[in-house]
Amino acid sequence: MLPRVLDGPPDDELVPRLERAGGTRVSAGPHWDRWGVTFADPDGYRLVLCTRAWSND
Structure with missing residues (x-):
C-alpha cells in the first residue's frame, strides 16, 4: 500500500466520489x-x- 500525498485535506467532493465509485472507507x-x-x-x-x-532528502 503506497500513499498518495495530498499535502493537505482532500477536496470536499473527493471522498464522496470515491464512495460512489464503489470504494469503502x-x-x-x-x-x-x-x-x-x-x-x-x-x-x-x-x-x-x-x-x-x-x-x-
Whole structure:
C-alpha cells in the first residue's frame, strides 16, 4: 500500500466520489486514520490519501 500525498485535506467532493465509485472507507491503523483517509476498492486494493507531505532528502 503506497500513499498518495495530498499535502493537505482532500477536496470536499473527493471522498464522496470515491464512495460512489464503489470504494469503502476503512481503517489502516491509528497513524493513517490521523493523517489521511483509506479506501478499499471492490477488488480489495487499498488507496491511502495522506494529508501530510514529506521528502526523502
